[in-house]
Structures are given as C-alpha cells and as structure tokens.
Amino acid sequence: MRLTLFFCYLWVALVTGQLPPDIEKCEAGDSTCIAETVTRILRLHPKGLASIGLDALDSIGFENVIVSRIEPDGSATLDLRFHNLTVRGFADSTVAEAKGFEAELPRVLEIGGWIPLLKLEGFYEMHGSLLSMPIQGKGQAQVEIKECRFRCKVRAMEQFREDGKRYVEIAKVKCLLDVQGMHLNFKNLFNNPELSDAMNDVANAKWLDIWHTLRKGITSAVDQLVESILKRVADKLSYDDFYRN
Known part of the structure; x- marks a missing residue:
C-alpha cells in the first residue's frame, strides 16, 4: 500500500509539476526567501529535478558554440568556436x-x-589575431572562469492553461557577467606544443584583456543556457505552485 501511494505521489508530481517536500515554498514577493529557495534547489538537486523540469546542472553539454566571429565591418579580430562544449x-x-x-x-x-568557478571544456577551432598577435589552432581546450558574478533580466509573459493555473512564458534572457579571474589552456596552437604553451602563458598573464575580447560570446552562451533552463522549468512548474498558498 505504501509503495502504491509513493508511485501515485511520484506520478502526480511528474505530471503536474510540484516542488518536493524538502524545498520550502515562499510567499510571493519575499525576495530573500525566493533567492534562498532557488539556491537550495541547486544545492540539493545538482543532477536535476524531473518534477519541475530541471535538467542536471553539474555538467551541461552544447554543440557548435560561437564565442567570437570575424564579420565584415566588425571589430572582432578572432574566430573562435567550440564544436562541442561542456560547462x-x-x-x-x-x-x-x-x-x-x-x-x-x-x-x-x-x-x-555568483558562481565560484565555471569550467568550460571542449574541442575548439580558432584563427585570427589575439592580443594583436596572429593565432590559429584546433584541439582540446579548457577555460576556467573564477568568481563569476551574474545579473540576469528575464522578460516574462503570463500564460493561463487548461488546469486553471498561471504559467510563465520566458520571452528573453539577458545577463551581465563580471569575473575576478580566468585561466586558459588551448592545446595544439600553431600545431606546435612549445608555441602553444608560450601563447597560453601570455594569454593567462593578460587574462583581463582576453576576457574583454571573449566576454560578448561567453555572455551570449550563458544567456542561452539560462534561458533554456528557465523555459523548461517554467513549462513544467506553474507560477502559482512556486509560492506558498
């Protein structure tokens, strides 16, 4: 009987989108409680929470991420893309x-x-100039972004569904990022291990300049990531069910 009740509860949670008992619901407008609750969800469920549409956040994969692109009449001097990327x-x-x-x-x-440490790993391809020096290569790369502070604005619209509840339709997400450090390791630059190591050393010594060069593309990737996460949760969990009755 208990097992049957458990599966009934699980089925209802998966279908209707409910916060589990270990997550405190907040009063609408209680900014402090809501911030703490969202943080608690992340801490307790890094592998995701199917009942609210949250996918795993401890390792997120992407394909074909463009960080920087040289365009006619544009200011960018570097083409950098990741064919696959894990965050x-x-x-x-x-x-x-x-x-x-x-x-x-x-x-x-x-x-x-804020995020203490963001790690980006994947297969990259790059050409152009960086720090006023020509650069080219393709291979594995690791990028570590330290003490990343974020502020995201989410444009949202109200949506009523047949269940009589309000849902949030995420229209657009735009984030601002500020970081306190960055470490780069691009393998196989110039198809020469010694030149590759030397270029990585120069880039890490001037990490702030590199950040300013890559910030737009990295921020755009974060925008897409946050938007995809919020859309899945907002589609599953109603705005009304997020709050305490």
Whole structure:
C-alpha cells in the first residue's frame, strides 16, 4: 500500500509539476526567501529535478558554440568556436537577489548572484589575431572562469492553461557577467606544443584583456543556457505552485 501511494505521489508530481517536500515554498514577493529557495534547489538537486523540469546542472553539454566571429565591418579580430562544449559549475551557483517575483507577474524578473568557478571544456577551432598577435589552432581546450558574478533580466509573459493555473512564458534572457579571474589552456596552437604553451602563458598573464575580447560570446552562451533552463522549468512548474498558498 505504501509503495502504491509513493508511485501515485511520484506520478502526480511528474505530471503536474510540484516542488518536493524538502524545498520550502515562499510567499510571493519575499525576495530573500525566493533567492534562498532557488539556491537550495541547486544545492540539493545538482543532477536535476524531473518534477519541475530541471535538467542536471553539474555538467551541461552544447554543440557548435560561437564565442567570437570575424564579420565584415566588425571589430572582432578572432574566430573562435567550440564544436562541442561542456560547462561545469552552475550547480554551485548562489542566488543572492530575486526581484519581481510578486503575486502579480511583472514583465521583467531579475536574478543576481555568483558562481565560484565555471569550467568550460571542449574541442575548439580558432584563427585570427589575439592580443594583436596572429593565432590559429584546433584541439582540446579548457577555460576556467573564477568568481563569476551574474545579473540576469528575464522578460516574462503570463500564460493561463487548461488546469486553471498561471504559467510563465520566458520571452528573453539577458545577463551581465563580471569575473575576478580566468585561466586558459588551448592545446595544439600553431600545431606546435612549445608555441602553444608560450601563447597560453601570455594569454593567462593578460587574462583581463582576453576576457574583454571573449566576454560578448561567453555572455551570449550563458544567456542561452539560462534561458533554456528557465523555459523548461517554467513549462513544467506553474507560477502559482512556486509560492506558498
């Protein structure tokens, strides 16, 4: 009987989208509680939480990520893309601010916080110039972004469904990032191990200049990542069920 009740509860949770008992619900408008609750979800469920549509955050894969592209009449001097990319570290995010989560859904929600360490790994291809020096190569790469502070604005629209509840339709996500450090390791630059090591050393010594060069592309990738995460959760978990009755 208990096993039957358990599977009934699990089925209802998966279909309707419910927060599990270990996650505290907040009053609408309680920004502190909401920020703490989102952080708690990330800490307790790094492998994801199917009942609310949350996929695993400890390792997230992408295909064909363009970080920088040389375009006619553009300012970019570097073509850099990852054919495949794995991002680790989002599960360690701390959400410090959550604005706009009121009983009446506003058009814009804001989420702010920090990530201690973001790790990006994948197969890259690059050519152009970096730090005013010609550069080219393809192979494996690792990028570590330290103390990444983020502030994301989420454009949202209210949607009523047949179950009589309100859901959030995510229209657009735009984030601002600020980092305290970055370490790069691009293998096989110039098809020469010694030149590759030397170029990585120069890039790491001037990491802030590199960050300014790559920030737009990395931020765009984060925008897409956050948007995809929020869309899946918002499609599963109603806005009404997120709050305490």
